[in-house]
Amino acid sequence: MPQREYDGSEVFDNLSPRTIATLQTYPGMVQRNIRAVDAEHVELQYYQQLRAGRRCSCWGSNVNACGHCEVCYGVGIVGGFLKYGCAQWILDVTAPNLTLNNIDILMTKNEGPHVFGLADGATSGEIIIPGDLQGNWGKPGSCPQEEGPTDIIDSHFWEDEDGQISFWIRSPQYTAWRPLNKAHLNTLLQYPQRFDVRITMQRPGVEAKSPLLQHLMLRVFRTNVAATKLKANRPRGTHAQSLAELGVLDEWTSERWWFESRIPNLTDLDWFLDINRNIRWKAVDTDKMAPQDVTLSWDVTVRKVQDFEQRILKYPA
C-alpha cells in the first residue's frame, strides 16, 4: 500500500474528532498559517495599551486623564503603551523610591502631568532613583555586543536662562556616575540588570527660572530585535482596489489584516507601526479564530491614525 500523508482531517476509529482536532488539525493549521504569512506580509511593530500600572499625575482630581499628556499619552497609566517585545522603565513624579534633594514636585497648567523643578532658594538639586529592567536582552551571551538591549532613551524637559539638567547612571555596585547614554546603559543591563539613575539640576541664581523635568523613559528589548516585529498579511479589499487608481489608497481606506497565531492578545485599544512605510494604524476591531480555545489566527481591522489622535502620534515608536 502506498505511503500516505495525513493532514489531520482523517477520522480514525479509536479517536474522537475532538481529540484529532486537538492533536493534529489545529497544530497543522497553525503551522500552515505561519508559513502563509511568511510568504506575503508587511512588517509591524505593535503597541499595546497599558491597563494596569501607576496612575498618572495628570489624572488627579480630573474625571479623565489629560488627552495631551506626554507621560501617559492620555491613557491615564504612566507610560500609556508598551511596545511588543520590550520592557520600559519610567521616571516621573509618581515613581516609587525617589530621593529628592532640593527638588520639588510642581503642578503644571492645563491639567498636564506634574513635573520636577528646583526648590525655592536652591540653585542646584538632584533626583536619585533605583531602576530595574530584569529579563532584558542584555544578559551576557544573549545579544551581540555591538547591538545591545537598549531601544530608546526618551526624556522631556525644559531648560531656561542658563539652567541645566544632566542625566547620569551607575551600577548599584559602583560609585562612579557616568552620563546616561545607550552605551553606558547597555553595559549596566547585564547581570544583575539593576541601575541607579541620577538627575542633576542647576540654575545660575535663585531668581533664575528652574529647569523642569517631566519624564525619563528607558525602553529595552526583551529578546532579539527581529522577534519584536510582527508580520501581517494585508489583503486588499474591492474598496481599496477602486481607490488605488486615484493614488490615494492609503488615505482613504480601512484595511483588514490577517495575523498568524503567535501574537498575544489584541484589542481595539492597540495600534501598529507599519515599519517600511512609517505609518501608524489603529486597530478598530479584532477577531480571533480560536476553536476549542486554540488560537489559529487573527483578523484585525485597522485604519490610519488621524491627525487629532496626538496621543498615538506623539508616542515614541
Ligand SMILES: [Zn+2]
Ligand atoms: Zn498623564
